[in-house]
Amino acid sequence: MTSLLRPCVWLVLLLAASFGMTSLRPLFAALFPTLERPVYLQEGFAALLLAHLELVAVSGVLAGIIGIAIGVAVTRPWGAAYRGLAETLSAAGQTFPPVAVLAIAVPSMGFGPQPAVLALLLYGLLPVVQNTIAGLTQVPPAVLDAATGLGFSPFRRLWRVELPLAAPLILTGLRVSVIITIGTAALASTVGVTTLGSPILLGLSAENTAYVLQGAVLIGLLALAVDAMFDAALTLFFAGAGRPAGGTS
Amino acid sequence: MRLRPPDPVLLPLVVALGMVPLGLAFVTVARNRLVTGRPMPLWHAAQGPEAILSLAGLALLLLAALKRGPWLAILSGVLVMGGLGWIAGDVAQLQAISQPAARVSLGGGFWLMQALAALCLVEAARQTGRAGKALATLLVAAATASLMMSGTLDDLSLLREYANRRDVLGPALLRHIEIVTLAVAPTVLIGVPLGVACYRREAIGRLVLPTLGVVQTIPSIALFGLMLAPLAALATWQPALARIGISGVGMAPAVLALLLYSLLPIASNTQAGLASVPDSVRDAARGIGMTRGQIFWQVEAQLAFPALLAGLRITIVQATGLAAVAALIGAGGLGAIMFDGLFTGALDLALLGAIPVIGLAVTADLLLRLVTPRATDRAPS
Amino acid sequence: MIRLEQVRRAFNGREAVAGVDLSVARGAFCALIGKSGSGKSTLLRMINRLVEPDSGRVLFEDADVRSLAPEQLRRRIGYVIQSVGLFPHWSVARNIAAVPALLQWDRPMIAARVRELMALFDLDPALAKASPASLSGGQAQRVGVARALAADPDLLLMDEPFGALDPVTRATLQTELLRIQRETGKTIVFVTHDMDEALKLATQVVVLERGRVVQDTTPDAMLANPADDLVRDLLGREDRGLRRLALRPVRSALRPGEDPSAPTIPADSDCRAALSRMAELAVSTLTVTAPDGARLGLVHLSDLVAG
Incomplete structure (x- = not known):
């Protein structure tokens, strides 16, 4: 049960910070005596958190579904022709910095949340596709052979044997994807989407360090809470499959 | 005679390529730099020899997909990419004659068609192996260079922004490289010994690697934000520090944050590389009488080196992207141009910053892959 | 050549070697045999100080091994293990040359020695530049034994060297080892759990059980008079007579x-x-x-x- 402790601690801290930040006004006033408005009040922090989560959830869920589907498809005999392209693209695409992808997506698709979600989704697909392919291809051939020999249908073999064995790696890919998305979503504030990055950007342009600190703490806590949840899920279900060395943005 | 079925990958890509112009604007034309442009479809834009060139390219690409000719696909794919660029450039030139202030920007249709043509190239190059990869890269570079040199693209909004910012772009690029170098060089000096320590003493590894993992998890914009206040306070408290450049904004927090991010891939890859040395090899080395130093330098370090280089590659690619974000806290570099464009709605300016960032990351990745020995062809001497 | 006097060694409170006396004469082929966990590998690894005894003495050519620097000692003793442990980043030739290089022989001498050993072990000279990863299991272990013999040590320690090979390759390598031992007069201490291998190769068979010596004699004497049920089991109750005939x-x-x-x-x-x-x-x-x-x-x- 100790594995559940860490995500719970981060989650409690996150919720406490987003609902209680405004009441910390005296603290920020003491820390930054020169600031007239030491607490960001344009939107409530809880609302910002919700907007941020919505952006992450939409692109994360879609990236998960589409990414796993692509990974499964290119490892079936009928989709094998696309496997090379999928592998090359998912590996090469990840050398593109996510912030640059965001900066390119917006001019070619217009301002606002939709292009941002699309950019987040496209980028988020890459680790999921890569890890799904890796997870499915590392299933020992002997196991597949045995399943077929026992009379499993292709679908049953996929559902009962391949996906469960590939699950830790797929989940790890999803974790990398979601953590990157949390960071990149914050940057989407630069193209006019309201997220937890908004206080930071306003703070930077208005030289209000307190705003920057408030936004940064919340984004950091969100990322740590979500990462700890993935970690707990991996430990609980698969007895720990290592943490990824992937990047964030 | 049995007919071979068409290429299952190229054919759908080519069909999609042909359908894009029906749905998406090829370019947008605006009266000036700041207003939103009107969309212009491909069939309005395409005139003259370049239209025939692009159409011929598309036809040949279709033929390549049907007949399974990857080499033809590479040639015709480049033809399509170049032809589309030429069409866009020509539209801009025509507009420039009638309305000098007008801006022609590349539209979603242009980008999607280029992306699909590029996918055709990637797939065809994959099928032909190393030679195809080299040819495709060479042809794309040659086509881009000739379009740029001939001045065909000069009236596109992107190139006009380039002309306006020419004198800023070079220094920004250098600044970007400077930030990455200042962060990565000390990271190697700290991270490699740290990785060795994590490998030698499991207790250190259990403490250090998860801690660095937490740092990696915190998104860059948040980490930059978190360093802002303490560093600013530090500079106020000790003005001497401020004089050597330590303050909440600028290079110092950017380099420091990048350094913290870079420690994990370097340290953990060093540790993993050392841990991947088989026990039997280590036992044999001890058994034949190598000293601890000889075992480390002649066996362990050499076997761990490819993993270390892979860590360095991940680090540099990652730092290149993070350095762009660092522009938000005033570190300068290419990110400054990119965010300038995003904040002011000058989207071609955003591209002008973003494209070199990607170029830098991809180049660094490519160069480090070239020098990294692969496990299979580790050259024995 | 080697004498062990009352050596003991415990790991995590469990005695792996519990008071062993053993001597191996120059030119002998001594097989240490027993089930896994009987302490045979630990005993072997004490001779070249890969494991230090908690008490007792190990003498190599009448000198206490503790008086010798471990690296110097190991360079005078050949060492072969079941998983071979070739250095994957070095060529076959450089692997064989490892100990001579540590001993700083000059280059022509090393090159000549490598050629000589490759010929002795029937290795194609074209393999000299090959990477260990490209070798078959039998070839790799030939290179492993060649590496151990490179600096012409008087003593060779082998820890189940042929245990991972298929029966045909194993038999070939056993015959080769026997031939080389007879030609060069090396002293060999050999760990195995395969009684057939021990009887075929050894002049002295030492049966170990729970860190103690159960019987230490020639193969023929062991077949004639097994010390206890364990030795009888190892020898095979039904075909002991046949095994004796085979000697x-x-x-x-x-x-x-x-x-x-x-x-x-x-x-x-x-x-x-x-x-x-x-x-x-x-x-x-x-x-x-x-x-x-x-x-x-x-x-x-x-x-x-x-x-």
């Missing part, structure tokens, strides 16, 4: 005489092969022949059984 060359049962009707058997066969051939052909007399075909004499069933 005797057919020449030892030769009697003069001539019998034109008796089938032939080569003189370098062992008595078990002779018995098998008699059973196969349903005869009780065989004619023993030299490699050139000359008839040396006869061997009778009664002589085989009489021992």
Whole structure:
């Protein structure tokens, strides 16, 4: 049960910070005596958190579904022709910095949340596709052979044997994807989407360090809470499959 | 005679390529730099020899997909990419004659068609192996260079922004490289010994690697934000520090944050590389009488080196992207141009910053892959 | 050559070696045999100080090994392990040259030694530049043994060197090792859990159980008088007699005489092969022949059984 402790601690801290930040006004006033408005009040922090989560959830869920589907498809005999392209693209695409992808997506698709979600989704697909392919291809051939020999249908073999064995790696890919998305979503504030990055950007342009600190703490806590949840899920279900060395943005 | 079925990958890509112009604007034309442009479809834009060139390219690409000719696909794919660029450039030139202030920007249709043509190239190059990869890269570079040199693209909004910012772009690029170098060089000096320590003493590894993992998890914009206040306070408290450049904004927090991010891939890859040395090899080395130093330098370090280089590659690619974000806290570099464009709605300016960032990351990745020995062809001497 | 005096060694409170006395004479082929966990590998690794005893003494050429620097000691003793442990980033030739290089021999001397060893182990000279990853299991272990012999050590320690090989390759390498040992007169201490291997190769068989020596004698004496049930089990209760016959060359049962009707058997066969051939052909007399075909004499069933 100790594995559940860490995500719970981060989650409690996150919720406490987003609902209680405004009441910390005296603290920020003491820390930054020169600031007239030491607490960001344009939107409530809880609302910002919700907007941020919505952006992450939409692109994360879609990236998960589409990414796993692509990974499964290119490892079936009928989709094998696309496997090379999928592998090359998912590996090469990840050398593109996510912030640059965001900066390119917006001019070619217009301002606002939709292009941002699309950019987040496209980028988020890459680790999921890569890890799904890796997870499915590392299933020992002997196991597949045995399943077929026992009379499993292709679908049953996929559902009962391949996906469960590939699950830790797929989940790890999803974790990398979601953590990157949390960071990149914050940057989407630069193209006019309201997220937890908004206080930071306003703070930077208005030289209000307190705003920057408030936004940064919340984004950091969100990322740590979500990462700890993935970690707990991996430990609980698969007895720990290592943490990824992937990047964030 | 049995007919071979068409290429299952190229054919759908080519069909999609042909359908894009029906749905998406090829370019947008605006009266000036700041207003939103009107969309212009491909069939309005395409005139003259370049239209025939692009159409011929598309036809040949279709033929390549049907007949399974990857080499033809590479040639015709480049033809399509170049032809589309030429069409866009020509539209801009025509507009420039009638309305000098007008801006022609590349539209979603242009980008999607280029992306699909590029996918055709990637797939065809994959099928032909190393030679195809080299040819495709060479042809794309040659086509881009000739379009740029001939001045065909000069009236596109992107190139006009380039002309306006020419004198800023070079220094920004250098600044970007400077930030990455200042962060990565000390990271190697700290991270490699740290990785060795994590490998030698499991207790250190259990403490250090998860801690660095937490740092990696915190998104860059948040980490930059978190360093802002303490560093600013530090500079106020000790003005001497401020004089050597330590303050909440600028290079110092950017380099420091990048350094913290870079420690994990370097340290953990060093540790993993050392841990991947088989026990039997280590036992044999001890058994034949190598000293601890000889075992480390002649066996362990050499076997761990490819993993270390892979860590360095991940680090540099990652730092290149993070350095762009660092522009938000005033570190300068290419990110400054990119965010300038995003904040002011000058989207071609955003591209002008973003494209070199990607170029830098991809180049660094490519160069480090070239020098990294692969496990299979580790050259024995 | 080697003497162990009352050596003990415990790991996490469990005694792996519990007071062993052992001596191995120069030129002997000593097999340490026992089940896994019997302490045989630990005992072997104490000789070149890969494991230090908690108490007792290990003497190598009458000097306490603790008085010698471990690296210097190991360079004088060849070491071969089951998983081979070739350095994957070095070529075959450089692997074989490892110890001479540590001893700073000059380059032409090293090159000559590598060529000599590759010839001795029947390795294609073209393999010199190959990477260890490209070798078959048998080739890799040949290179492993060659590496151990490179600096011409008087003593060779082998920890189940052929345990991971297929039976045919194993038999070939066993025969080769025996030939090389006879040609060079090396002293060999060899860990195995395969009694057939021990009986085939060794001049001295040491059976270990729970860190103690159960029996330490020649193969023939062990087959004649197993010390206890464990040794009997290891020897195989049913075919002990056959195994004993296998240790005797057919020449030892030769009697003069001539019998034109008796089938032939080569003189370098062992008595078990002779018995098998008699059973196969349903005869009780065989004619023993030299490699050139000359008839040396006869061997009778009664002589085989009489021992």
